[in-house]
Amino acid sequence: MLILGIETSCDETAAGVVADGNRILSNVVYSQMVHNKYGGVVPELASREHIRTIIPVLEQALHRAAVTLAKIEGIAVTYGPGLVGSLLIGLSLAKSLSYSLGIPLIGINHIEGHIFANFLEHPDLSPPYMCLVISGGHSNLVYVAGKGDYQLLGRTRDDAAGEAFDKVAKVLDLGYPGGPAIDETSKKGRPDFFKFPRAYLEENSFDFSFSGLKTAVAIYASRLSREKLDKHRADIAASFQEAVVDVLVDKGIRACLQRKTQAIALAGGVARNQRLRSKIQREAEKHKLRVFFPSPVLCTDNAAMIAAAGEFHLSSGRRSNLDLNAVPYAPLV
Ligand code: KG4
Ligand code: ZN
Numbered sequence: 001m002l003i004l005g006i007e008t009s010c011d012e013t014a015a016g017v018v019a020d021g022n023r024i025l026s027n028v029v030y031s032q033m034v035h036n037k038y039g040g041v042v043p044e045l046a047s048r049e050h051i052r053t054i055i056p057v058l059e060q061a062l063h064r065a066a067v068t069l070a071k072i073e074g075i076a077v078t079y080g081p082g083l084v085g086s087l088l089i090g091l092s093l094a095k096s097l098s099y100s101l102g103i104p105l106i107g108i109n110h111i112e113g114h115i116f117a118n119f120l121e122h123p124d125l126s127p128p129y130m131c132l133v134i135s136g137g138h139s140n141l142v143y144v145a146g147k148g149d150y151q152l153l154g155r156t157r158d159d160a161a162g163e164a165f166d167k168v169a170k171v172l173d174l175g176y177p178g179g180p181a182i183d184e185t186s187k188k189g190r191p192d193f194f195k196f197p198r199a200y201l202e203e204n205s206f207d208f209s210f211s212g213l214k215t216a217v218a219i220y221a222s223r224l225s226r227e228k229l230d231k232h233r234a235d236i237a238a239s240f241q242e243a244v245v246d247v248l249v250d251k252g253i254r255a256c257l258q259r260k261t262q263a264i265a266l267a268g269g270v271a272r273n274q275r276l277r278s279k280i281q282r283e284a285e286k287h288k289l290r291v292f293f294p295s296p297v298l299c300t301d302n303a304a305m306i307a308a309a310g311e312f313h314l315s316s317g318r319r320s321n322l323d324l325n326a327v328p329y330a331p332l333v
Contacts, residue, residue: 001019001020001021001073001074001311001314001315002017002018002019002025002067002071002072002073002074003017003018003019003021003072003073003074003075003076003307003308003310003311003314004016004017004058004061004062004069004072004074004075004076004097004307005017005018005076005077005108005303005304005305005306005307005308005310006054006058006075006076006077006078006090006093006094006303006306007077007078007090007110007113007301007302007303007305007306008050008054008078008082008086008087008089008090009078009080009081009082009083009086009087009090009110009301010041010046010082010083010086010136010137010301011031011032011035011041011046011049011086012029012030012031012032012300012301012302013029013030013032013049013050013053013054013057014027014028014029014030014057014301014302014303014306015028015054015057015058015060015061015303016028016061016065016302016303016304016306016307017061017062017064017065017067017072017307018120018304018307018308018311020311021119021120021308021311021312021315022119022120022123022308024120024304025064025065025066025067026060026061026062026063026064026065027061027297027298027302027303027304028057028060028061028064028303029297029300029301029302029303030053030057031300032045032046032049032053034046034049035176036175036176038176039166039170039176040166040176041083043083043085043086044085046083046085046086047083047085047086047088047089050086050089050090051089054089054090054093055093058093061303069097069101070101072097072101072103073103073104074103074104074105074106074310074311074314075094075097075098075103075104075105075106075310076094076106076107076108076306076307076309076310076311076313076314077090077091077093077094077095077105077106077107077108077306077310077324078090078107078108078109078110078113078306079091079107079108079109079320079324079325079326079327079330080109080110080326080327080328080329080330081109081110081111081137081138081327081328081329081330081331082110082137082326082328083328084326084328087326087327087328088326091107091324091325091326095322095324098322099322104314104319105319105320105321105322105324106310106313106314106318106319106320107320107324108306108309108310108313109330109332110301110306110330111133111138111140111142111332112148112150112309112332113305113306113308113309114133114135114267114268114305115131115133115142115144115150115265115267115309116305116306116308116309116312117267117294117298117299117302117304117305117308118131118265118267118292118293118294119147119308119312120294120298120304120305120308121294121295121298122265122292125263125265125292127144127145127146127147127149128143128144128145128146128259128261129144129256129261129262129263129264129265129292130142130143130144130153130252130255130256130259130261130263130264130265131143131144131264131265131266131267132248132252132264132265132266132267132268132271133267133268134160134161134162134248134266134267134268134269134270134271135160135161135162135268135269135270135300135301136160136162136163136166136177136179136269137160137162137163138155138156138160138268139155139156139160139161139208139210139248139270140152140154140155140156140332141153141154141155141206141208141251141252141255142332143255143259143261144265147312148312148313148316150332150333151333152331152332152333153206153255153259154205154206154207154208154251154255155207155208156207156208156209156210157201157207157208157209158209158210158211159209159210159211159214160210161208161210161244161248161270162177162179162268162269162270163210164210164211164213164214164244165177165178165179165182165241165244165270166178166179167214167218168182168214168217168218168237168240169181169182169237171217171218171221172185172217172221172229172233172236172237173233174233174237177269179269179270179272179273180272182237182240182241183241183272183273183274183275185233185234185237185238186234186237186238186241186275187234187238187274188234188238189232189233189234189235189236189237189238189239190235190238190239191238191239191241191242191275192239192242193232193235193236193238193239194220194235194236194239195239195243196213196216196217196220196239196240196242196243197212197213197216197243198213198243198246198247199212199213199247200247200250200251206251206254206255208247208248208251210244210247213240213243213244217236217240220236221236241273241275242275244270244276245273245275245276245279245280246279248270248276248280249276249279249280249283252264252280253280253283253284253287253289256284256287256289257287261289262288262289262290263289263290263291263292264280264284264289264290264291264292265291265292265293266280266291266292266293266294266299267293267294267299268299268300269299269300269301270299271293271294271299272296272299272300277293
């Protein structure tokens, strides 16, 4: 089945065509740059950028896939969670296409989309397994019992992992988005330079909390002279990153052992983090667990993952109606 995916939940305008749920024919992502100078996403600007770019992005996606709309057999679109104004633009396009072409529509939960990025690339990944969905808006530890069958074991109680990266990068004058900047800068620093707090919360809790860590870094940096901050920027970045990575790896592996899964997968923008990838691989090896993560372009927001999730639901007979609405806080389960 040839599925067109559309994703506009935050600051990426994306469209992609996927065949049979596992062959990416195109995956066009326009990352909005208007937000950079504000150090974070400005919702109204995001909506306007989506309106301006969604049709060219769609045309590119069809062009690169070398298909016309007439060949598309189903439309998958993110309905939430995300920014309401941004979601509505993707939804409006998807509904118009579904109605005018007379093909089925399916609304996809954005978090489930991230989970499907691994199914898309790794045919040998089979449930049950543990998935850490870690992005700018979410930090979820999900037990994937099967495709479409999830149990939420833990989630963030305050800042998402990526949000902490973005905010700490701002404190350290590393620009926006902060994740890639901290990832790169940390390579020149010492992860053991300063031991920032790791919030493990209650014993056996799989929830996350990163706002205390973020505040600790901000206080630490504010007490340094300009000169000292410049000298130790990479050390502070690496020490912060280490604290985030330690908690994610610890909870992810512990959840695998508790639920006796053989594999752990990473998904979402933070899954691009190189320290996280190498550390989780090292720790997983000790427990004979397999580790999966998507290639970088499929970690951050994209429409191929939405199309892949759409193929699964459509071929299982599920459909959305044309009254499908945006749900800004849509839960995964
Ligand atoms: O999944 P995503 O594109 O959007 C949301 O659904 O939120 O994730 C974006 C987040 C941003 O917070 C960004 O800083 C973070 O992912 N990110 C990273 C890296 N690349 C992107 N965080 C850590 N290390 C990276 N290399
Ligand atoms: Zn995302």
